[in-house]
Amino acid sequence: xxxxxxxxxxxxxxxxxxxxxxxxxxxxxxxxxxxxxxxxxxxxxxxxxxxxxxxxxxxxxxxxxxxxxxxxxxxxxxxxxxxxxxxxxxxxxxxxxxxxxxxxxxxxxxxxxxxxxxxxxxxxxxxxxxxxxxxxxxxxxxxxxxxxxxxxxxxxxxxxxxxxxxxxxxxxxxxxxxxxxxxxxxxxxxxxxxxxxxxxxxxxxxxxxxxxxx
Amino acid sequence: xxxxxxxxxxxxxxxxxxxxxxxxxxxxxxxxxxxxxxxxxxxxxxxxxxxxxxxxxxxxxxxxxxxxxxxxxxxxxxxxxxxxxxxxxxxxxxxxxxxxxxxxxxxxxxxxxxxxxxxxxxxxxxxxxxxxxxxxxxxxxxxxxxxxxxxxxxxxxxxxxxxxxxxxxxxxxxxxxxxxxxxxxxxxxxxxxxxxxxxxxxxxxxxxxxxxxxxxxxxxx
Numbered sequence: 001x002x003x004x005x006x007x008x009x010x011x012x013x014x015x016x017x018x019x020x021x022x023x024x025x026x027x028x029x030x031x032x033x034x035x036x037x038x039x040x041x042x043x044x045x046x047x048x049x050x051x052x053x054x055x056x057x058x059x060x061x062x063x064x065x066x067x068x069x070x071x072x073x074x075x076x077x078x079x080x081x082x083x084x085x086x087x088x089x090x091x092x093x094x095x096x097x098x099x100x101x102x103x104x105x106x107x108x109x110x111x112x113x114x115x116x117x118x119x120x121x122x123x124x125x126x127x128x129x130x131x132x133x134x135x136x137x138x139x140x141x142x143x144x145x146x147x148x149x150x151x152x153x154x155x156x157x158x159x160x161x162x163x164x165x166x167x168x169x170x171x172x173x174x175x176x177x178x179x180x181x182x183x184x185x186x187x188x189x190x191x192x193x194x195x196x197x198x199x200x201x202x203x204x205x206x207x208x209x210x211x212x213x214x
Numbered sequence: 215x216x217x218x219x220x221x222x223x224x225x226x227x228x229x230x231x232x233x234x235x236x237x238x239x240x241x242x243x244x245x246x247x248x249x250x251x252x253x254x255x256x257x258x259x260x261x262x263x264x265x266x267x268x269x270x271x272x273x274x275x276x277x278x279x280x281x282x283x284x285x286x287x288x289x290x291x292x293x294x295x296x297x298x299x300x301x302x303x304x305x306x307x308x309x310x311x312x313x314x315x316x317x318x319x320x321x322x323x324x325x326x327x328x329x330x331x332x333x334x335x336x337x338x339x340x341x342x343x344x345x346x347x348x349x350x351x352x353x354x355x356x357x358x359x360x361x362x363x364x365x366x367x368x369x370x371x372x373x374x375x376x377x378x379x380x381x382x383x384x385x386x387x388x389x390x391x392x393x394x395x396x397x398x399x400x401x402x403x404x405x406x407x408x409x410x411x412x413x414x415x416x417x418x419x420x421x422x423x424x425x426x427x428x429x430x431x432x433x434x435x
Contacts, residue, residue: 051284051287054284054287055280055284058280058283059280062275062279062280063272063273063274063275064267064268064270064272065267066272066273066274066275067270067271067272067273068267068270070273071270076276079273080275080276080279083275083279083283084279084282084283084286087283088283088286088287091287102257102260102261103261103264105261105264105265105267105268106257106260106261106263106264107264108264108267109260109263109264109267110260110264112267113231113232113263114232116232117232123235123236124236124317125232125236125239126236126239126240126242126243126244126314126315126317126318127243127313127314128243128246128247128253128312128313128314129313129314132247132312132313134247134310134311134312134313135247135312135313136215136216136247136248136249136250136388137216137248137249137250137251137253152261153264153265153268156261156262156264156265157265157269160262160265171227171262172266174227174228174231174233175231175262175263175266177233178232178233179233180228180233180234180235180238181224181225181227181228182368182416195224196222196223196224199223199224199227200222200223200224203223203226203227203255203258203259206258206259206262207255207258210258210261
Protein backbone atom coordinates (compact mmCIF):
# COMPACT_ATOMS: atom_id res chain seq x y z
CA UNK A 1 0.00 0.00 0.00
CA UNK A 2 2.81 2.32 0.86
CA UNK A 3 4.34 1.82 -2.54
CA UNK A 4 1.07 2.78 -4.18
CA UNK A 5 0.81 5.90 -2.08
CA UNK A 6 4.37 6.85 -2.94
CA UNK A 7 3.85 6.43 -6.64
CA UNK A 8 0.73 8.55 -6.41
CA UNK A 9 2.85 11.34 -5.06
CA UNK A 10 5.18 11.18 -7.98
CA UNK A 11 2.47 10.82 -10.59
CA UNK A 12 -0.95 11.83 -9.24
CA UNK A 13 -3.60 9.21 -9.78
CA UNK A 14 -5.84 9.55 -12.75
CA UNK A 15 -5.02 11.04 -16.10
CA UNK A 16 -5.50 14.74 -16.75
CA UNK A 17 -9.02 14.18 -17.98
CA UNK A 18 -10.03 12.18 -14.95
CA UNK A 19 -8.61 14.75 -12.59
CA UNK A 20 -10.32 17.63 -14.27
CA UNK A 21 -13.67 16.03 -13.74
CA UNK A 22 -13.25 16.20 -9.98
CA UNK A 23 -13.48 19.97 -10.14
CA UNK A 24 -16.45 21.31 -8.22
CA UNK A 25 -17.08 18.24 -6.11
CA UNK A 26 -15.57 19.69 -2.98
CA UNK A 27 -17.26 22.99 -2.57
CA UNK A 28 -16.97 24.33 0.94
CA UNK A 29 -17.25 20.91 2.47
CA UNK A 30 -16.29 22.11 5.92
CA UNK A 31 -17.91 25.49 5.73
CA UNK A 32 -21.55 25.58 6.66
CA UNK A 33 -23.69 28.63 6.14
CA UNK A 34 -23.20 29.66 9.77
CA UNK A 35 -19.46 29.94 9.40
CA UNK A 36 -18.06 33.45 9.05
CA UNK A 37 -16.69 34.14 5.59
CA UNK A 38 -12.95 34.05 5.16
CA UNK A 39 -13.04 37.79 4.46
CA UNK A 40 -14.42 38.40 7.95
CA UNK A 41 -11.83 36.08 9.45
CA UNK A 42 -9.09 37.98 7.65
CA UNK A 43 -10.46 41.28 8.99
CA UNK A 44 -10.45 39.92 12.56
CA UNK A 45 -6.89 38.65 12.12
CA UNK A 46 -5.65 41.86 10.53
CA UNK A 47 -7.25 44.34 12.84
CA UNK A 48 -7.75 42.39 16.05
CA UNK A 49 -4.79 39.97 15.91
CA UNK A 50 -7.47 37.40 16.68
CA UNK A 51 -5.87 33.98 17.17
CA UNK A 52 -9.25 32.29 17.29
CA UNK A 53 -10.09 33.66 13.86
CA UNK A 54 -6.65 32.60 12.66
CA UNK A 55 -7.20 29.06 13.92
CA UNK A 56 -10.55 28.92 12.20
CA UNK A 57 -9.06 30.12 8.94
CA UNK A 58 -6.25 27.60 9.31
CA UNK A 59 -8.69 24.71 9.78
CA UNK A 60 -10.50 25.69 6.62
CA UNK A 61 -7.58 26.65 4.44
CA UNK A 62 -4.67 24.39 5.46
CA UNK A 63 -6.27 21.10 4.33
CA UNK A 64 -7.05 22.62 0.92
CA UNK A 65 -3.51 23.91 0.61
CA UNK A 66 -2.26 20.49 1.50
CA UNK A 67 -4.47 18.88 -1.14
CA UNK A 68 -3.16 21.42 -3.64
CA UNK A 69 0.52 20.79 -2.84
CA UNK A 70 0.03 17.04 -2.79
CA UNK A 71 -1.30 17.29 -6.33
CA UNK A 72 1.90 19.14 -7.16
CA UNK A 73 3.94 16.22 -5.87
CA UNK A 74 5.08 17.43 -2.45
CA UNK A 75 5.28 14.90 0.34
CA UNK A 76 3.58 15.50 3.70
CA UNK A 77 6.56 17.16 5.35
CA UNK A 78 7.25 19.47 2.40
CA UNK A 79 3.61 20.44 2.07
CA UNK A 80 3.27 21.19 5.78
CA UNK A 81 6.45 23.25 5.82
CA UNK A 82 5.10 25.37 2.99
CA UNK A 83 1.70 25.65 4.70
CA UNK A 84 3.42 27.01 7.80
CA UNK A 85 5.15 29.67 5.74
CA UNK A 86 1.92 30.60 4.00
CA UNK A 87 -0.10 30.83 7.19
CA UNK A 88 2.59 32.93 8.88
CA UNK A 89 2.52 35.26 5.89
CA UNK A 90 -1.27 35.44 6.16
CA UNK A 91 -0.94 36.39 9.84
CA UNK A 92 1.56 39.14 9.13
CA UNK A 93 -0.10 40.58 6.07
CA UNK A 94 -3.76 40.22 7.02
CA UNK A 95 -3.93 43.93 7.92
CA UNK A 96 -3.14 44.77 4.30
CA UNK A 97 -6.08 42.74 3.01
CA UNK A 98 -8.56 45.09 1.36
CA UNK A 99 -11.94 43.61 0.55
CA UNK A 100 -12.47 46.45 -1.93
CA UNK A 101 -9.60 45.21 -4.04
CA UNK A 102 -9.90 41.45 -4.09
CA UNK A 103 -11.97 38.57 -2.84
CA UNK A 104 -10.45 36.93 0.24
CA UNK A 105 -10.03 33.64 -1.65
CA UNK A 106 -8.06 35.47 -4.36
CA UNK A 107 -5.85 37.18 -1.80
CA UNK A 108 -5.09 33.89 -0.06
CA UNK A 109 -4.40 32.18 -3.36
CA UNK A 110 -1.91 34.90 -4.34
CA UNK A 111 0.00 34.40 -1.09
CA UNK A 112 0.10 30.63 -1.57
CA UNK A 113 1.23 31.02 -5.18
CA UNK A 114 3.98 33.48 -4.30
CA UNK A 115 5.29 31.36 -1.41
CA UNK A 116 5.42 28.38 -3.76
CA UNK A 117 7.47 30.34 -6.29
CA UNK A 118 9.73 31.75 -3.60
CA UNK A 119 10.26 28.68 -1.42
CA UNK A 120 9.76 25.76 -3.74
CA UNK A 121 10.90 27.01 -7.11
CA UNK A 122 13.43 29.46 -5.67
CA UNK A 123 12.55 32.18 -8.15
CA UNK A 124 11.49 35.77 -7.74
CA UNK A 125 8.03 36.84 -8.68
CA UNK A 126 8.09 40.12 -10.66
CA UNK A 127 4.99 42.07 -9.66
CA UNK A 128 3.68 45.56 -10.15
CA UNK A 129 3.69 47.89 -7.20
CA UNK A 130 0.17 49.37 -7.03
CA UNK A 131 1.66 52.64 -5.73
CA UNK A 132 4.21 52.91 -8.53
CA UNK A 133 3.80 56.36 -10.13
CA UNK A 134 4.81 54.75 -13.43
CA UNK A 135 1.62 52.69 -13.34
CA UNK A 136 -0.52 53.68 -16.28
CA UNK A 137 -4.05 53.13 -17.37
CA UNK A 138 -7.33 53.62 -15.64
CA UNK A 139 -7.43 52.87 -11.95
CA UNK A 140 -8.02 49.18 -11.51
CA UNK A 141 -11.73 48.69 -11.07
CA UNK A 142 -12.69 47.32 -7.68
CA UNK A 143 -14.72 44.15 -7.63
CA UNK A 144 -18.35 44.80 -6.88
CA UNK A 145 -18.33 45.07 -3.12
CA UNK A 146 -22.04 44.47 -2.86
CA UNK A 147 -21.40 40.90 -3.91
CA UNK A 148 -20.18 38.80 -1.00
CA UNK A 149 -16.88 36.98 -1.47
CA UNK A 150 -18.46 33.54 -1.35
CA UNK A 151 -20.93 34.63 -3.97
CA UNK A 152 -18.10 35.91 -6.15
CA UNK A 153 -16.47 32.50 -5.98
CA UNK A 154 -19.78 30.96 -6.94
CA UNK A 155 -19.93 33.21 -10.01
CA UNK A 156 -16.51 31.91 -11.03
CA UNK A 157 -17.59 28.31 -10.52
CA UNK A 158 -20.77 28.86 -12.48
CA UNK A 159 -18.78 30.45 -15.29
CA UNK A 160 -16.37 27.53 -15.31
CA UNK A 161 -19.11 24.94 -15.47
CA UNK A 162 -20.20 26.50 -18.76
CA UNK A 163 -16.80 25.86 -20.31
CA UNK A 164 -16.45 22.98 -22.74
CA UNK A 165 -14.60 20.07 -21.19
CA UNK A 166 -11.39 20.53 -23.17
CA UNK A 167 -11.14 24.21 -22.13
CA UNK A 168 -11.84 23.43 -18.49
CA UNK A 169 -9.21 20.71 -18.60
CA UNK A 170 -6.56 23.18 -19.73
CA UNK A 171 -7.43 25.74 -17.06
CA UNK A 172 -7.45 23.03 -14.44
CA UNK A 173 -4.14 21.49 -15.50
CA UNK A 174 -2.48 24.89 -15.71
CA UNK A 175 -3.65 25.62 -12.21
CA UNK A 176 -2.51 22.36 -10.61
CA UNK A 177 0.57 21.38 -12.57
CA UNK A 178 2.89 24.38 -12.17
CA UNK A 179 3.70 24.10 -15.86
CA UNK A 180 3.52 26.90 -18.43
CA UNK A 181 1.17 26.39 -21.35
CA UNK A 182 3.95 25.16 -23.64
CA UNK A 183 4.65 22.25 -21.28
CA UNK A 184 0.95 21.57 -20.81
CA UNK A 185 0.70 21.25 -24.60
CA UNK A 186 3.52 18.70 -24.55
CA UNK A 187 1.92 16.85 -21.62
CA UNK A 188 -1.35 16.50 -23.53
CA UNK A 189 0.42 15.93 -26.83
CA UNK A 190 -1.53 18.82 -28.35
CA UNK A 191 -0.26 21.37 -30.86
CA UNK A 192 0.66 24.62 -29.14
CA UNK A 193 -1.82 26.50 -31.32
CA UNK A 194 -4.66 24.32 -30.06
CA UNK A 195 -3.75 25.05 -26.45
CA UNK A 196 -3.52 28.77 -27.16
CA UNK A 197 -6.90 28.92 -28.86
CA UNK A 198 -8.63 26.91 -26.12
CA UNK A 199 -7.26 29.20 -23.44
CA UNK A 200 -8.29 32.24 -25.47
CA UNK A 201 -11.82 30.87 -25.81
CA UNK A 202 -12.01 30.03 -22.10
CA UNK A 203 -10.79 33.51 -21.22
CA UNK A 204 -13.38 35.06 -23.51
CA UNK A 205 -16.10 33.11 -21.76
CA UNK A 206 -14.88 34.10 -18.30
CA UNK A 207 -14.65 37.73 -19.36
CA UNK A 208 -18.20 37.64 -20.66
CA UNK A 209 -19.59 35.99 -17.56
CA UNK A 210 -17.59 37.82 -14.90
CA UNK A 211 -17.60 41.22 -16.56
CA UNK A 212 -14.83 43.42 -17.80
CA UNK A 213 -13.61 44.11 -14.30
CA UNK A 214 -11.88 41.34 -12.44
CA UNK B 215 -2.66 55.62 -23.07
CA UNK B 216 -3.60 51.97 -23.14
CA UNK B 217 -1.11 49.90 -25.12
CA UNK B 218 -2.32 48.40 -28.38
CA UNK B 219 -0.15 45.28 -28.37
CA UNK B 220 -0.62 42.73 -25.58
CA UNK B 221 0.56 39.28 -24.57
CA UNK B 222 -1.86 36.52 -25.54
CA UNK B 223 -4.12 35.06 -22.87
CA UNK B 224 -2.02 31.96 -22.22
CA UNK B 225 0.90 34.13 -21.08
CA UNK B 226 -1.40 36.11 -18.79
CA UNK B 227 -2.75 32.85 -17.41
CA UNK B 228 0.71 31.42 -16.80
CA UNK B 229 1.60 34.62 -14.96
CA UNK B 230 -1.59 34.58 -12.86
CA UNK B 231 -1.20 30.90 -11.96
CA UNK B 232 2.47 31.38 -11.14
CA UNK B 233 3.60 28.82 -13.71
CA UNK B 234 5.39 31.35 -15.92
CA UNK B 235 9.12 31.13 -15.47
CA UNK B 236 10.69 34.25 -14.06
CA UNK B 237 11.92 35.80 -17.36
CA UNK B 238 8.50 35.64 -19.05
CA UNK B 239 6.88 36.74 -15.78
CA UNK B 240 9.17 39.77 -15.84
CA UNK B 241 8.10 40.73 -19.37
CA UNK B 242 4.41 40.26 -18.55
CA UNK B 243 4.61 42.17 -15.25
CA UNK B 244 6.44 45.05 -16.96
CA UNK B 245 3.67 45.27 -19.55
CA UNK B 246 1.04 45.11 -16.78
CA UNK B 247 2.41 48.34 -15.32
CA UNK B 248 1.28 50.07 -18.51
CA UNK B 249 -1.89 48.13 -19.22
CA UNK B 250 -5.07 48.21 -17.13
CA UNK B 251 -7.03 45.75 -19.33
CA UNK B 252 -4.30 43.10 -18.97
CA UNK B 253 -4.24 43.73 -15.20
CA UNK B 254 -7.96 42.98 -15.20
CA UNK B 255 -7.37 39.78 -17.19
CA UNK B 256 -4.74 38.61 -14.71
CA UNK B 257 -7.07 39.47 -11.81
CA UNK B 258 -9.79 37.40 -13.47
CA UNK B 259 -7.48 34.38 -13.72
CA UNK B 260 -6.37 34.90 -10.11
CA UNK B 261 -9.98 34.95 -9.04
CA UNK B 262 -10.46 31.69 -10.89
CA UNK B 263 -7.41 30.34 -9.06
CA UNK B 264 -8.85 31.41 -5.71
CA UNK B 265 -12.09 29.58 -6.44
CA UNK B 266 -10.24 26.45 -7.62
CA UNK B 267 -8.05 26.41 -4.53
CA UNK B 268 -11.20 26.63 -2.40
CA UNK B 269 -12.59 23.65 -4.31
CA UNK B 270 -9.47 21.54 -3.97
CA UNK B 271 -10.07 18.26 -2.23
CA UNK B 272 -8.80 18.74 1.35
CA UNK B 273 -5.99 16.51 2.62
CA UNK B 274 -5.61 15.68 6.27
CA UNK B 275 -3.26 18.00 8.08
CA UNK B 276 -1.09 16.66 10.90
CA UNK B 277 -2.34 17.23 14.45
CA UNK B 278 0.40 19.47 15.65
CA UNK B 279 0.67 21.76 12.63
CA UNK B 280 -1.76 24.44 13.81
CA UNK B 281 -0.05 24.58 17.20
CA UNK B 282 3.36 24.86 15.57
CA UNK B 283 2.15 27.79 13.53
CA UNK B 284 0.48 29.44 16.54
CA UNK B 285 3.76 29.10 18.44
CA UNK B 286 5.55 31.00 15.68
CA UNK B 287 3.06 33.87 15.29
CA UNK B 288 5.06 36.23 17.49
CA UNK B 289 8.40 35.04 16.24
CA UNK B 290 9.50 38.03 14.23
CA UNK B 291 12.87 36.49 13.39
CA UNK B 292 11.22 34.00 11.08
CA UNK B 293 9.46 36.70 9.13
CA UNK B 294 9.81 35.78 5.51
CA UNK B 295 10.67 38.97 3.68
CA UNK B 296 8.50 39.72 0.67
CA UNK B 297 10.04 37.73 -2.11
CA UNK B 298 9.98 40.38 -4.79
CA UNK B 299 10.60 43.52 -2.73
CA UNK B 300 14.09 44.91 -2.73
CA UNK B 301 15.22 48.22 -1.32
CA UNK B 302 18.07 48.26 -3.82
CA UNK B 303 15.41 48.96 -6.40
CA UNK B 304 15.09 52.57 -5.24
CA UNK B 305 17.57 54.10 -7.59
CA UNK B 306 17.49 57.77 -8.42
CA UNK B 307 16.57 58.54 -11.97
CA UNK B 308 14.98 55.16 -12.68
CA UNK B 309 11.42 56.34 -12.27
CA UNK B 310 10.53 55.75 -15.90
CA UNK B 311 11.22 52.06 -15.40
CA UNK B 312 8.17 50.18 -14.07
CA UNK B 313 8.61 48.64 -10.64
CA UNK B 314 8.83 44.96 -11.68
CA UNK B 315 11.82 45.67 -13.91
CA UNK B 316 13.43 48.24 -11.61
CA UNK B 317 14.20 45.44 -9.16
CA UNK B 318 16.53 43.89 -11.71
CA UNK B 319 18.59 46.95 -12.62
CA UNK B 320 21.76 48.10 -10.93
CA UNK B 321 21.39 51.66 -12.13
CA UNK B 322 19.10 54.00 -14.05
CA UNK B 323 18.79 53.25 -17.76
CA UNK B 324 21.16 56.01 -18.79
CA UNK B 325 23.86 54.81 -16.43
CA UNK B 326 23.70 51.08 -17.09
CA UNK B 327 26.89 49.46 -18.37
CA UNK B 328 25.54 48.98 -21.90
CA UNK B 329 27.60 46.79 -24.18
CA UNK B 330 27.86 47.65 -27.81
CA UNK B 331 26.75 44.80 -30.05
CA UNK B 332 27.29 45.27 -33.74
CA UNK B 333 27.27 48.59 -35.47
CA UNK B 334 24.41 50.43 -33.88
CA UNK B 335 22.83 48.76 -30.98
CA UNK B 336 23.56 48.12 -27.35
CA UNK B 337 22.47 45.54 -24.88
CA UNK B 338 22.45 44.90 -21.18
CA UNK B 339 21.91 41.36 -19.96
CA UNK B 340 19.58 40.48 -17.11
CA UNK B 341 19.10 37.16 -15.34
CA UNK B 342 22.21 35.98 -17.15
CA UNK B 343 22.39 32.79 -15.10
CA UNK B 344 18.81 31.79 -15.81
CA UNK B 345 19.13 28.74 -17.99
CA UNK B 346 16.99 28.32 -21.09
CA UNK B 347 16.23 32.01 -21.47
CA UNK B 348 17.85 35.02 -23.00
CA UNK B 349 16.89 38.24 -21.17
CA UNK B 350 18.22 41.64 -22.06
CA UNK B 351 17.56 45.30 -22.44
CA UNK B 352 18.15 46.53 -25.97
CA UNK B 353 18.95 50.08 -26.91
CA UNK B 354 18.65 50.93 -30.58
CA UNK B 355 19.59 54.45 -31.60
CA UNK B 356 16.96 56.49 -33.33
CA UNK B 357 16.42 55.40 -36.92
CA UNK B 358 18.65 52.33 -36.72
CA UNK B 359 17.64 48.72 -36.90
CA UNK B 360 18.53 45.66 -34.89
CA UNK B 361 19.92 42.82 -36.99
CA UNK B 362 17.40 40.75 -38.85
CA UNK B 363 16.86 37.57 -36.86
CA UNK B 364 14.76 34.50 -36.32
CA UNK B 365 14.03 32.72 -33.03
CA UNK B 366 13.18 29.34 -31.77
CA UNK B 367 10.54 29.55 -29.08
CA UNK B 368 8.83 32.83 -28.25
CA UNK B 369 10.16 36.34 -27.85
CA UNK B 370 8.33 38.89 -25.67
CA UNK B 371 9.53 42.46 -26.12
CA UNK B 372 8.23 45.36 -24.02
CA UNK B 373 8.99 48.92 -25.16
CA UNK B 374 10.27 51.13 -22.33
CA UNK B 375 11.27 54.19 -24.30
CA UNK B 376 10.84 55.38 -27.88
CA UNK B 377 9.31 52.93 -30.33
CA UNK B 378 10.08 50.50 -33.13
CA UNK B 379 8.53 49.09 -36.21
CA UNK B 380 8.82 45.68 -37.85
CA UNK B 381 6.85 43.68 -40.38
CA UNK B 382 4.19 42.97 -37.75
CA UNK B 383 3.45 46.48 -36.62
CA UNK B 384 4.46 49.60 -34.79
CA UNK B 385 5.24 49.39 -31.09
CA UNK B 386 5.46 52.24 -28.60
CA UNK B 387 5.98 52.55 -24.84
CA UNK B 388 4.06 49.89 -22.95
CA UNK B 389 3.37 47.71 -25.97
CA UNK B 390 4.36 44.08 -25.76
CA UNK B 391 5.41 42.48 -29.04
CA UNK B 392 4.99 38.72 -29.02
CA UNK B 393 6.84 36.91 -31.78
CA UNK B 394 6.68 33.17 -32.18
CA UNK B 395 9.25 30.98 -33.83
CA UNK B 396 9.89 30.94 -37.55
CA UNK B 397 9.25 34.65 -37.90
CA UNK B 398 12.20 36.55 -39.26
CA UNK B 399 12.00 40.14 -38.24
CA UNK B 400 14.11 43.24 -38.20
CA UNK B 401 12.97 45.86 -35.71
CA UNK B 402 13.80 49.45 -36.68
CA UNK B 403 13.74 52.19 -34.06
CA UNK B 404 11.52 55.23 -34.55
CA UNK B 405 13.25 58.49 -35.25
CA UNK B 406 12.12 60.23 -32.06
CA UNK B 407 14.93 59.06 -29.80
CA UNK B 408 16.59 55.83 -28.73
CA UNK B 409 14.34 52.83 -28.49
CA UNK B 410 14.86 50.89 -25.27
CA UNK B 411 13.15 47.52 -24.87
CA UNK B 412 13.11 44.55 -22.57
CA UNK B 413 13.42 41.42 -24.71
CA UNK B 414 12.91 37.90 -23.35
CA UNK B 415 13.32 34.75 -25.44
CA UNK B 416 13.06 31.12 -24.44
CA UNK B 417 14.95 29.71 -27.37
CA UNK B 418 18.04 30.33 -29.41
CA UNK B 419 18.10 33.33 -31.70
CA UNK B 420 19.68 33.10 -35.12
CA UNK B 421 20.77 36.04 -37.15
CA UNK B 422 19.57 35.95 -40.70
CA UNK B 423 21.67 37.23 -43.57
CA UNK B 424 25.29 36.91 -44.62
CA UNK B 425 26.85 37.88 -41.31
CA UNK B 426 24.70 35.61 -39.16
CA UNK B 427 27.38 33.01 -38.79
CA UNK B 428 30.10 35.46 -38.00
CA UNK B 429 28.34 37.59 -35.45
CA UNK B 430 25.59 36.06 -33.42
CA UNK B 431 25.33 38.41 -30.49
CA UNK B 432 22.11 36.93 -29.10
CA UNK B 433 23.43 33.52 -28.45
CA UNK B 434 24.34 32.87 -24.83
CA UNK B 435 27.96 33.55 -23.96
